[in-house]
Amino acid sequence: MKLREALASGRMILEEYEIEDAALEAEVLLRDVLRKTRVELYRELDNELSQQEYNAFRRSIRRRCMDIPTAYILGRREFYGRDFLVDNRVLVPRPETELLVQKAIEFAREYYAPLLADVGTGCGIVAITLALELPESTVYATDISGDALRVARKNCRKHDVSIRVNLLKGNLLTVLPQPVDIITANLPYVRESDLPLAGPVSAEPRLALDGGVDGLERIRQLCRQAGDKLRPSGHMLLEIGQGQAEAVTMLLRSLFSGAKIDVLPDLGGIDRIVCLSLA
Numbered sequence: 001m002k003l004r005e006a007l008a009s010g011r012m013i014l015e016e017y018e019i020e021d022a023a024l025e026a027e028v029l030l031r032d033v034l035r036k037t038r039v040e041l042y043r044e045l046d047n048e049l050s051q052q053e054y055n056a057f058r059r060s061i062r063r064r065c066m067d068i069p070t071a072y073i074l075g076r077r078e079f080y081g082r083d084f085l086v087d088n089r090v091l092v093p094r095p096e097t098e099l100l101v102q103k104a105i106e107f108a109r110e111y112y113a114p115l116l117a118d119v120g121t122g123c124g125i126v127a128i129t130l131a132l133e134l135p136e137s138t139v140y141a142t143d144i145s146g147d148a149l150r151v152a153r154k155n156c157r158k159h160d161v162s163i164r165v166n167l168l169k170g171n172l173l174t175v176l177p178q179p180v181d182i183i184t185a186n187l188p189y190v191r192e193s194d195l196p197l198a199g200p201v202s203a204e205p206r207l208a209l210d211g212g213v214d215g216l217e218r219i220r221q222l223c224r225q226a227g228d229k230l231r232p233s234g235h236m237l238l239e240i241g242q243g244q245a246e247a248v249t250m251l252l253r254s255l256f257s258g259a260k261i262d263v264l265p266d267l268g269g270i271d272r273i274v275c276l277s278l279a
Ligand SMILES: C[S@@+](CC[C@H](N)C(=O)[O-])C[C@H]1O[C@@H](n2cnc3c(N)ncnc32)[C@H](O)[C@@H]1O
Pocket: 090, 091, 092, 093, 094, 097, 119, 120, 121, 122, 123, 124, 125, 126, 142, 143, 144, 145, 148, 170, 171, 172, 186, 187, 188, 189, 207, 208, 209, 218
């Protein structure tokens, strides 16, 4: 079978299963099997696929039809221009989280050798990106899931930051050994009742998504712990879900009177990041 035919048949199967962006997904899965760039794939559309390659492609398509996220099938996801290992032990990194990182980097430039803490680190994208973008920094990365931390450890090794990213297992900030300049957190913020039962998101760890009755249980807990774990001129950046900005802002105002609080929208115009600045 030619690459062009395999691509078309993969796309058709994904469409039958109502997978969004079926054409793009088929292309990404085929490129992964063949280890080819987009340009190479389209240049070689009339080449023949070996039986082994065809079988591997069909396997990937079948898994995608079973609602397994593409990132889990590929075993990786790009974030902030770098490749991270991911599997079903961690949330699939979302592009919105790049805004959290971008803003944290801006704040961190106020300090020489900043000390940072990333809470609920998952596969480590935020902590590792901060360590790489801020070469003088030291980063604590916490998660309550030992499974997630095992993936984060692999990513630390992959990006050669194991010495500067300290992985800690425990509840939010309780395991942090000292106050820090900047706290970042993309904690679970989906309302229990909104947790999807089908689709690729349902394959992600519940622990990474479930924010309790109103979606804000973990975030509230973190805000209450942050007073003791932020240095006097520190910043905290929280990723939030749609419609949560007002509740989080009000809570922070009640806990940190006099602090500056900003809300940043993502590219879709949804309020996505709440920034607390103590001084
Ligand atoms: C939404 S995921 C975010 C993962 C990663 N930071 C990212 O942006 O892709 C939330 C993470 O918080 C972790 N988590 C949930 N409850 C926690 C808690 N009480 N303390 C620490 N981490 C927690 C989950 O295990 C999960 O890895």
